[in-house]
Amino acid sequence: MAGDLARGRTKTTFVRVHGAELSAQAEHEAEKLNDDPVAPELKMPIEEAIKLAADIGGAIDDMRVSPQDREQARQDEVKLRHWAGRADRLAETL
Amino acid sequence: MKKIFQVALGIIAAIGGFVDIGELVFNTQAGAVYRYQLLWAVPVGVIGIVVFAEMTGRVATVSGRPVFDVVRMRMGLNVGLVTLVASLLINLVTLAAEVGGAAIVLQLLFDVNVSTLILVAVVGLVLIVYFVPFGGIERIFGYLGCALLVYVAAAVHLRPDWHQVAQGLVPSWHSSALYAYFVVGVIGAALIPYEVYFYSSGAIEDRWTLRDLSLNRANSVLGFTLGGILSVALIVVAGEVFFAPKVQPGYLGTTALGAQHAYGEAGLLLALLGMLFAVGGAAVECAFSGAYTLAQFAGWEWGKYRRPREAPRFTLAWLIFFALAFVIVETGVDPVLLTEYAVILSVVALPLTYLPVLLVARDRTFMGERANGLLANTFGWLYFAILLVVSLAAIPLMLVTDGGAG
Amino acid sequence: MGGDRMDLVYRVLDDQLVDVDGRRCGRVDDLEFEGDLGEPPRVSAILSGSGVWHRRMPRRLRAIGARLFGSGVVGRDVIRVPWTQVEDISSVIQLKSKARELGLAQGDDRDATFVAKLPRS
Numbered sequence: 155m156a157g158d159l160a161r162g163r164t165k166t167t168f169v170r171v172h173g174a175e176l177s178a179q180a181e182h183e184a185e186k187l188n189d190d191p192v193a194p195e196l197k198m199p200i201e202e203a204i205k206l207a208a209d210i211g212g213a214i215d216d217m218r219v220s221p222q223d224r225e226q227a228r229q230d231e232v233k234l235r236h237w238a239g240r241a242d243r244l245a246e247t248l
Numbered sequence: 249m250k251k252i253f254q255v256a257l258g259i260i261a262a263i264g265g266f267v268d269i270g271e272l273v274f275n276t277q278a279g280a281v282y283r284y285q286l287l288w289a290v291p292v293g294v295i296g297i298v299v300f301a302e303m304t305g306r307v308a309t310v311s312g313r314p315v316f317d318v319v320r321m322r323m324g325l326n327v328g329l330v331t332l333v334a335s336l337l338i339n340l341v342t343l344a345a346e347v348g349g350a351a352i353v354l355q356l357l358f359d360v361n362v363s364t365l366i367l368v369a370v371v372g373l374v375l376i377v378y379f380v381p382f383g384g385i386e387r388i389f390g391y392l393g394c395a396l397l398v399y400v401a402a403a404v405h406l407r408p409d410w411h412q413v414a415q416g417l418v419p420s421w422h423s424s425a426l427y428a429y430f431v432v433g434v435i436g437a438a439l440i441p442y443e444v445y446f447y448s449s450g451a452i453e454d455r456w457t458l459r460d461l462s463l464n465r466a467n468s469v470l471g472f473t474l475g476g477i478l479s480v481a482l483i484v485v486a487g488e489v490f491f492a493p494k495v496q497p498g499y500l501g502t503t504a505l506g507a508q509h510a511y512g513e514a515g516l517l518l519a520l521l522g523m524l525f526a527v528g529g530a531a532v533e534c535a536f537s538g539a540y541t542l543a544q545f546a547g548w549e550w551g552k553y554r555r556p557r558e559a560p561r562f563t564l565a566w567l568i569f570f571a572l573a574f575v576i577v578e579t580g581v582d583p584v585l586l587t588e589y590a591v592i593l594s595v596v597a598l599p600l601t602y603l604p605v606l607l608v609a610r611d612r613t614f615m616g617e618r619a620n621g622l623l624a625n626t627f628g629w630l631y632f633a634i635l636l637v638v639s640l641a642a643i644p645l646m647l648v649t650d651g652g653a654g
Numbered sequence: 655m656g657g658d659r660m661d662l663v664y665r666v667l668d669d670q671l672v673d674v675d676g677r678r679c680g681r682v683d684d685l686e687f688e689g690d691l692g693e694p695p696r697v698s699a700i701l702s703g704s705g706v707w708h709r710r711m712p713r714r715l716r717a718i719g720a721r722l723f724g725s726g727v728v729g730r731d732v733i734r735v736p737w738t739q740v741e742d743i744s745s746v747i748q749l750k751s752k753a754r755e756l757g758l759a760q761g762d763d764r765d766a767t768f769v770a771k772l773p774r775s
Binding site: 164168170172175 | 355356357358359493494498499501502504505508509512513516517520
């Protein structure tokens with residue numbers, strides 16, 4: 155979605171609505187990770203996962219607030235790709 | 249010449265009307281999780297609906313009996329009542345899913361509060377159905393639903409590995425419950441029962457004669473098959489866009505993203521427009537299918553071409569179904585979740601309506617020389633076996649995989 | 655009544671009733687037989703209405719069935735249509751009179767007054 159936004163290939167309403175769904179889910183996942191009891195050796199990765207979810211949600215919300223800001227979207231695209239890769243690797247270790 | 253044109257239009261409407269929210273949800277997820285490995289399940293489902301529809305169409309034409317007349321007559325009151333209640337409940341869940349889906353698509357287009365859009369969707373659909381003649385309704389929703397063909401274009405445009413796609417069309421097996429769940433889901437999403445009940449009632453209302461039988465049969469085979477191509481395209485696009493980044497599509501917006509990825513804003517708009525009318529048309533068919541089911545079982549007057557006061561209980565039935573669906577969706581339940589339940593439960597109940605139709609279609613006392621021949625019997629019983637297996641496996645698989653969450 | 659004729663009669667069960675105007679007006683929900691003991695039974699009437707359903711349900715469910723669908727009060731939840739009213743038996747049971755005269759399709763008549771208030775009904 156960020157990529158399409160950066161290249162001006164999408165609709166504002168779509169970004170706002172679908173973005174809201176996705177960021178709400180990121181927040182929900184973060185809350186679940188936070189609230190569930192956790193074994194001590196997993197504490198560090200879980201905290202990183204929570205931070206990732208928060209970062210991802212934040213980037214999506216930035217795009218929703220200013221969908222016309224293509225430069226921001228371009229940067230968000232790069233950041234989101236990086237975070238997605240990080241989340242993948244985290245998921246594998248957990 | 250005019251007849252060919254009419255047939256072509258009928259097929260176009262059938263393509264646009266083939267996809268409903270079940271396919272939008274399940275095929276996107278299937279493509280995202282398993283890429284092309286579930287493609288073979290689509291033809292299995294499409295051939296299934298062709299077999300079922302062919303039999304119900306033939307039974308309706310020759311014996312004048314639509315599906316729930318057959319169910320009541322062949323299975324008797326008690327089994328018939330169980331089938332009726334199950335079908336009506338599943339129908340209601342499906343209708344709620346379609347209405348909820350339409351509201352979500354409207355929201356993606358207009359960013360208005362979803363509660364209002366649910367009301368807009370229901371009121372809009374009821375008004376259209378009530379005031380527009382039915383031939384027009386089927387054409388409007390069918391033609392505009394064809395905007396979803398953007399997915400076929402996208403599937404080609406995204407240049408998938410065609411070798412892998414071809415391999416996906418050959419049945420393969422993975423001993424994983426999640427894979428089996430998606431096999432059930434993709435087949436179930438294609439083998440839509442309410443579409444068949446609607447089709448059989450239509451055969452009687454349109455007064456199909458023995459002479460039209462082969463034409464109507466060809467029409468439906470072509471329509472369902474081309475619709476199936478659309479379903480395949482949904483999986484391919486999802487496979488191209490979501491598999492690599494390991495996206496798990498849980499939203500209709502994600503499905504739309506697939507078209508946007510290929511064609512940008514135009515792709516997005518076509519996808520959303522197509523979804524809106526495909527799902528809206530499905531909602532109408534679903535509501536009427538429920539009304540047909542109830543009216544036919546009870547013996548009331550029914551008919552989509554009838555004036556409301558000529559078939560009062562039938563009219564009240566579909567209006568009440570829309571009202572109930574409205575209530576269900578307004579409680580805030582996720583339409584994607586409703587869709588998953590609707591498809592899985594439909595599959596579970598499918599043998600209950602399929603079997604009586606098969607038994608009557610083979611029965612010479614009802615069908616005369618139009619009873620099932622060797623081909624129809626072979627496919628008829630083969631699919632009964634498939635449906636039975638799928639029906640028994642569906643709920644256990646849904647529970648084990650936690651609704652496809654793996 | 656011989657075996658085949660009994661089958662024919664049972665074939666009528668659960669079939670659609672259609673009146674002289676072609677109006678659908680219910681189903682054959684049960685049949686009434688008459689005849690003294692020792693004589694072969696004859697069908698004397700069609701019973702149409704959900705009030706007779708409970709009699710056909712499994713014994714344990716009959717009480718609930720009667721509560722849900724009616725206990726068989728003639729004129730209210732079941733209508734008796736004399737067999738002499740049957741004109742023809744094909745994929746539907748064609749009747750000789752109008753549904754209203756026979757007391758059938760009361761539900762539709764009743765709801766029609768409400769539905770008639772809707773625009774363009």
